[in-house]
Amino acid sequence: MNMIVCIKQVLDPEAPLSSFKIDPATNTMVPVTTVPFVISPFDEQAVEAALKIKDAKGGKITVISLGVNLLRDVVKKPLSLGADELILLEDPAFVGGDSWSTAYALAAAIKKVGQFDLIFCGRQAADSDSGQVGACIAEILGLPQITVAKKVEAVDGKVKVDKVTTDGYEVVEVPTPALITVSNELGEVRFATFKGTMASKKKEPIIWKPADIGAEPSKIGAAGRRVKTRKLFQPVRDSKCEIIKGENDEEAAANLAKKLVEVKLI
Amino acid sequence: MDFDYNDEQKMLKQGAREFFEKECPKSLVKQMMEDEKGNPPELWKKMAQLGWLGLIYPEKYGGGDGNMIDLIALEEEMGRACLPGPFLSTVLLSGLFILHNGSEEQKKEILPKIAGGQLILTLALTEQSDSYEASAVSVEAKAEKDDYVIDGTKLFVPDAQIADYIICIARTQKGAKPEDGLTAFLVDRKTPGITVTLLKTLAGDKLCEVVFNKVKVSKKNIIGKLDQAWGPLQQTLQQVKIAQCAEMVGGAQRALELAADHAKKRIQFDRPIGSFPVIHHLIANAMMDVDASKFLTYEAAWKFSEGMPCAKEIAMAKAWTGEAYQRTAAMGHQVLGGIGYTMDGEMHLYFRRAKSGELTLGDGKFHREALAKELGM
Numbered sequence: 001m002n003m004i005v006c007i008k009q010v011l012d013p014e015a016p017l018s019s020f021k022i023d024p025a026t027n028t029m030v031p032v033t034t035v036p037f038v039i040s041p042f043d044e045q046a047v048e049a050a051l052k053i054k055d056a057k058g059g060k061i062t063v064i065s066l067g068v069n070l071l072r073d074v075v076k077k078p079l080s081l082g083a084d085e086l087i088l089l090e091d092p093a094f095v096g097g098d099s100w101s102t103a104y105a106l107a108a109a110i111k112k113v114g115q116f117d118l119i120f121c122g123r124q125a126a127d128s129d130s131g132q133v134g135a136c137i138a139e140i141l142g143l144p145q146i147t148v149a150k151k152v153e154a155v156d157g158k159v160k161v162d163k164v165t166t167d168g169y170e171v172v173e174v175p176t177p178a179l180i181t182v183s184n185e186l187g188e189v190r191f192a193t194f195k196g197t198m199a200s201k202k203k204e205p206i207i208w209k210p211a212d213i214g215a216e217p218s219k220i221g222a223a224g225r226r227v228k229t230r231k232l233f234q235p236v237r238d239s240k241c242e243i244i245k246g247e248n249d250e251e252a253a254a255n256l257a258k259k260l261v262e263v264k265l266i
Numbered sequence: 267m268d269f270d271y272n273d274e275q276k277m278l279k280q281g282a283r284e285f286f287e288k289e290c291p292k293s294l295v296k297q298m299m300e301d302e303k304g305n306p307p308e309l310w311k312k313m314a315q316l317g318w319l320g321l322i323y324p325e326k327y328g329g330g331d332g333n334m335i336d337l338i339a340l341e342e343e344m345g346r347a348c349l350p351g352p353f354l355s356t357v358l359l360s361g362l363f364i365l366h367n368g369s370e371e372q373k374k375e376i377l378p379k380i381a382g383g384q385l386i387l388t389l390a391l392t393e394q395s396d397s398y399e400a401s402a403v404s405v406e407a408k409a410e411k412d413d414y415v416i417d418g419t420k421l422f423v424p425d426a427q428i429a430d431y432i433i434c435i436a437r438t439q440k441g442a443k444p445e446d447g448l449t450a451f452l453v454d455r456k457t458p459g460i461t462v463t464l465l466k467t468l469a470g471d472k473l474c475e476v477v478f479n480k481v482k483v484s485k486k487n488i489i490g491k492l493d494q495a496w497g498p499l500q501q502t503l504q505q506v507k508i509a510q511c512a513e514m515v516g517g518a519q520r521a522l523e524l525a526a527d528h529a530k531k532r533i534q535f536d537r538p539i540g541s542f543p544v545i546h547h548l549i550a551n552a553m554m555d556v557d558a559s560k561f562l563t564y565e566a567a568w569k570f571s572e573g574m575p576c577a578k579e580i581a582m583a584k585a586w587t588g589e590a591y592q593r594t595a596a597m598g599h600q601v602l603g604g605i606g607y608t609m610d611g612e613m614h615l616y617f618r619r620a621k622s623g624e625l626t627l628g629d630g631k632f633h634r635e636a637l638a639k640e641l642g643m
Contacts, residue, residue, distance in 0.1 A: 194336075
């Protein structure tokens with residue numbers, strides 16, 4: 001089975017909120033140097049889903065990422081885990097896009113790759129949280145898609161997916177080729193073995209520029225952006241602390257209960 | 267000049283950080299400090315599966331063919347995680363000694379089992395004085411037909427309480443110099459006559475008294491050459507010291523980060539304490555200590571991996587890093603204030619390990635002497 005996984009390099013979402021600042025004049029995030037880059041965690045789940053199928057049925061995994069200055073020690077991680085090939089759409093022209101222009105470039109790269117049975121994406125990127133790139137790729141390529149997968153199995157030429165719903169999950173089947181977005185419910189991702197990590201040294205990424213994938217310049221990156229950001233801001237969370245007193249612990253607890261009832265918290 | 271790790275080493279380091287954050291939380295570290303065995307078996311097994319226990323051994327002995335720089339990248343993360351368990355005693359002290367000095371049969375028999383997490387070994391070198399000088403070795407081994415009989419007491423033997431085998435350095439002959447007449451024996455810990463007693467330690471690391479009471483060991487169990495263990499042992503210890511410095515660098519770096527994070531968040535007098543010059547200076551001094559430790563260690567590791575002479579660099583790295591780690595952790599306590607001293611916190615783990623790390627394999631004074639000797643004094 002030939003599988004393609006789209007991954008995004010993002011600033012570590014586990015970094016403290018105070019690390020991130022917004023420039024209100026430009027409606028953009030102020031570049032930070034103190035937060036490391038990682039693969040978006042949902043995309044790591046997508047890689048894991050592909051690796052599980054490769055473990056069970058064999059196949060080839062091609063990973064595609066888009067951006068500029070992509071850190072090799074970050075984007076090569078799937079290679080250390082068992083992916084076979086890494087393609088980087090690395091050019092300033094790809095930068096500043098929205099979900100659609102990103103999906104357009106990724107879809108063009110996927111077309112160039114040619115043979116594929118499954119495309120995996122994370123359910124959403126950990127930075128923008130839009131959750132649209134996977135769906136847009138499926139739309140552009142005319143593929144069926146299943147979103148928010150927690151389990152993916154290749155069965156008799158089809159793919160069986162446990163899809164997360166608000167009250168549980170449903171089991172659906174889809175013929176290949178198809179696109180699947182993967183959720184964190186997939187479970188733990190594997191760690192790279194030492195040998196896997198060192199073996200990734202021999203797999204140099206393939207770099208594709210816009211012309212290599214036949215992308216129209218007006219449709220990629222900032223030029224192809226359809227979404228206009230009206231305002232980007234960090235919500236202010238104000239908190240006040242009130243110490244509830246009493247003659248003793250019991251009375252303080254009773255006063256606390258009264259206060260909570262008063263403010264309709266219980 | 268580039269002292270940075272390559273991409274794969276950065277991936278190894280980042281992967282190790284994520285692994286230890288998940289599999290070796292500080293709650294486990296604290297639990298292991300109190301635990302007699304001090305080695306969570308599941309964690310050890312998983313490290314073996316990831317190929318970390320055999321990283322530095324050749325592939326033909328079940329290893330990963332890694333080099334010294336790969337090893338220190340991993341060691342930094344072990345230090346950051348305050349990893350409990352017998353990595354130093356088994357993989358480094360014992361495994362490397364066997365790798366460099368053992369017979370082909372010994373290497374094929376033991377190293378794949380260390381790499382696979384099936385065997386725990388330790389090295390019994392120090393005695394009552396805790397000195398790493400050859401003159402401090404008084405435990406004797408006397409020839410008796412096809413065997414040797416070991417008699418005496420070893421002290422501060424790491425992880426002997428869980429070891430399957432102990433490599434005992436014993437005096438087989440009184441030579442012209444203290445370095446002469448020392449031999450390494452591979453001894454099954456269950457051999458009659460061996461008594462292991464766990465000692466109470468500051469960092470909860472597992473150091474033991476090992477009494478050898480007329481313990482019979484076959485001549486076949488000699489590692490390396492009879493009467494000539496000291497030189498080869500020193501070569502192994504040099505390599506292990508670099509790894510240990512990297513572990514201390516990782517711990518010191520984390521102690522520094524904890525202090526700096528706290529200084530940015532802790533509000534006093536309506537502003538973060540990190541805005542006060544006195545805190546600036548504490549943190550800045552610690553950063554200089556950590557970076558100096560890092561680059562001394564990296565230089566020693568690089569020279570070692572290139573096969574270049576590096577005795578001076580190792581002596582400098584060990585003397586400096588052991589003390590710099592302590593200064594950094596002490597600074598951390600100053601910045602964190604009361605919370606730094608609670609068992610719920612993490613800083614005390616680094617402070618304890620800094621002290622333990624300073625003393626293991628020779629303290630600053632020992633290595634200053636070693637450096638002076640290298641300078642021809």
